[in-house]
Amino acid sequence: MKFFIDTANLEEIAEAQALGVLDGVTTNPSLMAKEGITGADNILNHYKKICDIVEGDVSAEVIATDFEGMVKQGEELAALNPQIVVKLPMIADGVKACKYFSDKGIKTNVTLVFSVGQALLAAKAGATYVSPFLGRLDDISTDGLHLISEIRQVYDNYGFETQILSASVRHTMHVINCAKIGSDVMTGPLSSITGLLKHPLTDSGLAKFLEDYKKGN
Numbered sequence: 001m002k003f004f005i006d007t008a009n010l011e012e013i014a015e016a017q018a019l020g021v022l023d024g025v026t027t028n029p030s031l032m033a034k035e036g037i038t039g040a041d042n043i044l045n046h047y048k049k050i051c052d053i054v055e056g057d058v059s060a061e062v063i064a065t066d067f068e069g070m071v072k073q074g075e076e077l078a079a080l081n082p083q084i085v086v087k088l089p090m091i092a093d094g095v096k097a098c099k100y101f102s103d104k105g106i107k108t109n110v111t112l113v114f115s116v117g118q119a120l121l122a123a124k125a126g127a128t129y130v131s132p133f134l135g136r137l138d139d140i141s142t143d144g145l146h147l148i149s150e151i152r153q154v155y156d157n158y159g160f161e162t163q164i165l166s167a168s169v170r171h172t173m174h175v176i177n178c179a180k181i182g183s184d185v186m187t188g189p190l191s192s193i194t195g196l197l198k199h200p201l202t203d204s205g206l207a208k209f210l211e212d213y214k215k216g217n
């Protein structure tokens, strides 16, 4: 399973990249605003900085909600760097724009997906990635992981190549369960990746090894 980090924070992206396990980055307008990145030029420039840090795919979201606007913004984003994946909302014009970009060989990520039907539409439009929002479903007492498993089944039934990018991942158990279900990618905060390192038996075991080494030397 690929690990993407879901942030626009350059320090966190660099930390995950330095760990050697990072496959890409996802962002959205809220994450950009959280870092204080506003204005079209600053946002485009920030995407360039992200691409300089990581080697993999970087999802950059359009703001337009009409087909022409999405195409214009998506082409501008895709021209920044070959790593850019044009992120499009799951609305009718987003599906049309997804088909437009996939026909042109430009990578796409269809976002704000909350149902199997929406994921099926994204795959039929040739999306590179589909982003079901796991945590936001859990937030409303609906089983987000169940949606991921249903999308997995449907995609496998028909051999769709669209990669399931489990998004709105909040913690390590989401990561582990996504891997068990067969999600192609997960995107979450840095803590959902570094949290996987932690086990008290690792810490106590290492402390004992070092203590015993000191006794013998």
Ligand code: G3P
Residues within 6 Å of the ligand: 006, 026, 027, 028, 031, 133, 135, 136, 167, 168, 169, 170, 187
């Ligand atoms: O990848 C989607 C993500 O940014 C949404 O996460 O935690 O705001 O639901 P969250």
